[in-house]
Amino acid sequence: MPPMAARLVTNRATTAASPIITANECVQDVASPGKAKQGSASSTTSSNPILQLFSYVKDSVVTFKNGLFQMNTDHNRCNAIRAKQRTYAKDNGFTRPRGLKGIQTGGISYEEYDFLRKGMVDRNKLFAVTMVALCLPNYFVYYLWSFPDMLPSPFVQRKDQREISRERCHAVISTLLDIEKGARVAPFASKLNPFGKKSTERAMERLKQFGDSACIDFEEEGAIGPSGGKIILKKLRNELYTETPPSKQRMMLAGNLIPKQIMKGLSKAISADPLSKGSSPFGVGLAKHLESVTLADEFLVEQKIDVDSIDSLLLQEACSARLIGGPGWTDEERREGLLNWLEQMEIVPKEESHNGAGYFNGNLARAALMCYHAVDGTRDLRADSRLLRVMYQGQLKDSTTL
Numbered sequence: 001m002p003p004m005a006a007r008l009v010t011n012r013a014t015t016a017a018s019p020i021i022t023a024n025e026c027v028q029d030v031a032s033p034g035k036a037k038q039g040s041a042s043s044t045t046s047s048n049p050i051l052q053l054f055s056y057v058k059d060s061v062v063t064f065k066n067g068l069f070q071m072n073t074d075h076n077r078c079n080a081i082r083a084k085q086r087t088y089a090k091d092n093g094f095t096r097p098r099g100l101k102g103i104q105t106g107g108i109s110y111e112e113y114d115f116l117r118k119g120m121v122d123r124n125k126l127f128a129v130t131m132v133a134l135c136l137p138n139y140f141v142y143y144l145w146s147f148p149d150m151l152p153s154p155f156v157q158r159k160d161q162r163e164i165s166r167e168r169c170h171a172v173i174s175t176l177l178d179i180e181k182g183a184r185v186a187p188f189a190s191k192l193n194p195f196g197k198k199s200t201e202r203a204m205e206r207l208k209q210f211g212d213s214a215c216i217d218f219e220e221e222g223a224i225g226p227s228g229g230k231i232i233l234k235k236l237r238n239e240l241y242t243e244t245p246p247s248k249q250r251m252m253l254a255g256n257l258i259p260k261q262i263m264k265g266l267s268k269a270i271s272a273d274p275l276s277k278g279s280s281p282f283g284v285g286l287a288k289h290l291e292s293v294t295l296a297d298e299f300l301v302e303q304k305i306d307v308d309s310i311d312s313l314l315l316q317e318a319c320s321a322r323l324i325g326g327p328g329w330t331d332e333e334r335r336e337g338l339l340n341w342l343e344q345m346e347i348v349p350k351e352e353s354h355n356g357a358g359y360f361n362g363n364l365a366r367a368a369l370m371c372y373h374a375v376d377g378t379r380d381l382r383a384d385s386r387l388l389r390v391m392y393q394g395q396l397k398d399s400t401t402l
Contacts, residue, residue, distance in 0.1 A: 063155070070154040071122065078119040081112045104295060110305045113296075114314055122152040124279035147281035149274040159274055161327040162384040164320065165377065167272035169385040172378045175265030182261055183208040207259055218375070226324070226337035229372045233344055236368055239361070241352065246361045252287050253363055266367065269374050273320045290363045293321055294345075301346040307335050322366075323373040328382030341369065 082096070088107025089096040096105045103116050129150060133140045149156060183204055190200040217223065223231045233240065250257055263286055270276045271283035278284060278292070296318070299305070310318070315334050319325050324337040349360040377383060 067152070067154040071126070071152060074115075074119055074122065074154070078116055081108055081116050084108055084112075100295070104299055106299075106303045110300065110303075110310055111314060113299055114317070117292075117296075118153060121279050122154075125150055125152045128279060128281075149277060150279075150281045156274070161316070161320075164272045165326040165384040168269045168323070168326075168374060169378045169383055171265050171268040171272065172374050174268075175261055178261040178265070179207060179211050179214075179259065182259070183211055206256065207261075210259055217372075223372070224376060224379070226333060226340050228376065229340065229369045230344060232368060232372045233365060236365070240365050241358045241360055243358045245359045246364075250361060251363050253367060257364065258367060262367075262371065266370055266374070269323055269370075270321075275317055276321050286367065287363065289321075290366050293366060294362060296321070297342060297346050301342055307339055307342075310335075323370045323377065325373075326377045326380055326383050328380075337373075344369065 082102070085102065085105040085107050086096045089105055096102050100120070103113065103120070108116075129144075129152075132143050136143070144151065186200050186204065190196055217232055217235070220231055222228060253263065266286050267283050267289075270286070270289050276284060276289060278288075300307075307315075312331050315331060315338065319329075319334045319337055322338070322341055324341065325334050329337075345362060345366060349362065349365075353360060378385070
């Protein structure tokens with residue numbers, strides 16, 4: 001475990017994980033008929049179409065009833081967690097804020113914090129689905145068919161990790177192609193403006209320099225695995241730490257700070273996991289996702305959460321939100337990746353700021369580290385896209401085996 005674990009992990013004995021089932025853990029038991037039932041149902045399915053229709057309607061009604069019951073149970077537990085936070089705030093001499101800031105109040109475990117955030121997302125989804133059902137009843141079925149992730153968590157099925165890995169691998173490759181194309185082929189719209197030739201050439205030159213810098217980073221010795229991100233952040237130190245507070249434009253990663261091809265690719269990689277999309281039916285914006293991840297990072301560090309106490313499922317979700325790892329990763333690897341992330345994003349910047357290093361652009365640092373983890377996950381031998389792995393790893397085979 002990295003050295004910072006001694007600073008971050010301080011209450012392992014008192015923060016043992018509780019085996020409480022979260023709203024998303026109920027997905028496989030509520031949304032689908034269940035793995036145990038599925039095997040027996042397939043062997044007893046009747047060939048009579050009338051009986052099949054009756055069975056389908058019955059299963060749909062049971063699933064809907066169980067989903068509503070589960071949402072009510074989740075809502076009651078969220079109220080209990082909020083009451084626990086209010087008691088903690090009162091004991092420490094302040095009032096628990098309402099809304100998103102209230103979730104950051106301490107006195108709860110990370111499992112309860114994550115459950116509370118998912119409960120807020122489920123309420124937003126329920127409101128959106130209800131409004132569509134009332135205002136556009138004729139299009140409600142098409143809405144659910146187009147955006148199945150818009151249903152609250154008790155009604156949806158968890159996405160397979162290999163499918164998420166495959167989509168993220170494809171997002172990485174398509175982004176690299178877009179960068180190369182943008183550096184060599186002028187956009188079609190630029191041809192319509194006869195006075196914008198020089199600005200287009202400058203933009204293409206910046207993108208070419210960015211691609212050349214990325215190639216150097218890919219070949220950097222030691223830039224592999226959970227700890228390799230430190231090398232990338234060290235090279236970006238002058239961009240991350242500034243003497244003056246970063247402007248709102250730089251915090252939103254707008255302008256020429258990050259190429260639009262990278263912004264688009266990161267959004268596609270993040271949206272591959274439905275849990276990262278929140279209540280949006282479309283792909284999540286990078287700035288909005290970074291805000292959510294930042295709040296979770298602050299809670300983990302400020303509340304001194306023991307990373308070893310986080311159970312396997314929540315650990316996988318936390319790493320997936322930060323594009324860390326992929327299918328086949330062990331819990332130890334994910335914990336190492338999460339600890340390194342928290343060290344570079346929260347602990348080190350605070351220490352550097354106290355030492356007079358200036359202001360830290362956390363959004364830029366998180367976006368850069370996500371880019372590294374996305375590429376590293378694609379190069380990993382356990383990634384789901386085999387052809388992409390061969391492209392990265394084919395030259396690394398020992399010549400004696402050829």
